[in-house]
Amino acid sequence: MTEPKIALNDLAKAFGDKVVLDGVTLAVEPGESMAIIGGSGTGKSVMLKCILGLIQPDGGTIRIDGEDTTHLRGRARREVQAKFGMLFQGGALFDSLPIWRNVTFGLTRGRAMDSGRMRRLAEENLERVGLGADVLDLRPSELSGGMQKRVSLARAIAPRPQIIFFDEPTTGLDPIMADVINDLIRSLVEGLGVTAVTITHDMTSARKIAHRVAMLYQGRIIWHGPCDRLYDSRNPYVDQFVQGRADGPIQ
Numbered sequence: 001m002t003e004p005k006i007a008l009n010d011l012a013k014a015f016g017d018k019v020v021l022d023g024v025t026l027a028v029e030p031g032e033s034m035a036i037i038g039g040s041g042t043g044k045s046v047m048l049k050c051i052l053g054l055i056q057p058d059g060g061t062i063r064i065d066g067e068d069t070t071h072l073r074g075r076a077r078r079e080v081q082a083k084f085g086m087l088f089q090g091g092a093l094f095d096s097l098p099i100w101r102n103v104t105f106g107l108t109r110g111r112a113m114d115s116g117r118m119r120r121l122a123e124e125n126l127e128r129v130g131l132g133a134d135v136l137d138l139r140p141s142e143l144s145g146g147m148q149k150r151v152s153l154a155r156a157i158a159p160r161p162q163i164i165f166f167d168e169p170t171t172g173l174d175p176i177m178a179d180v181i182n183d184l185i186r187s188l189v190e191g192l193g194v195t196a197v198t199i200t201h202d203m204t205s206a207r208k209i210a211h212r213v214a215m216l217y218q219g220r221i222i223w224h225g226p227c228d229r230l231y232d233s234r235n236p237y238v239d240q241f242v243q244g245r246a247d248g249p250i251q
């Protein structure tokens, strides 16, 4: 049996007396695309930050490729982080930098690198997300929201991470642009063979991007299954959430 790419076991995190994660157990297989759904404030971002090593959990373990990374620090932490790519909500592009420098930001990490080579790398990665060389020297503010999202995607894939995290990738986009981004994410994940974890409130996006969906509720994964079961989960919490109903067990 292959090792899961990401394995969370009984992960716990509280802030003061507010319990956010209360025993999260979840495995994401290599090459799998997993969507995490759940209401606002249920701890999706906290879970992601624990995996990224930005928040220390109070209990439980996180394994990446079988390695226990829960309490890594320093160089060992940075080595694990090098496996990760991230598409932030809102893109998080630097408006003071031209697009090509934004795309290669994760590769240079502020170091001086051969700019001709970096521009070529930026161009290659922009091409993967359907943008041409004409945007290389523009600033992010000169692009539409959908194009900025593509640039952020190009930046996330440029270092060829093994695992990519997408935080609300379609928020703020119109439905057509959201669909374009969903298709792009799906084809990038499949084309590059990466493992993907997407946090989303958008059920259309979850079904399009993911192979499997997991729902977080009251600090635990209360359901996970293939995305074609999302509307046929027989779980009253999942049902209420995906139908967006006010009445039901979630109050």
Ligand SMILES: Nc1ncnc2c1ncn2[C@@H]1O[C@H](COP(=O)(O)OP(=O)(O)OP(=O)(O)O)[C@@H](O)[C@H]1O
Residues within 6 Å of the ligand: 015, 020, 038, 039, 040, 041, 042, 043, 044, 045, 046, 047
């Ligand atoms: N650093 C922190 N200190 C204190 N409380 C925190 C901290 N980070 C998160 N929380 C709390 O943990 C809870 C879960 O937050 P989190 O951001 O993970 O929710 P979420 O499921 O991602 O929500 P949303 O869908 O709205 O983004 C919230 O009540 C939040 O206030």
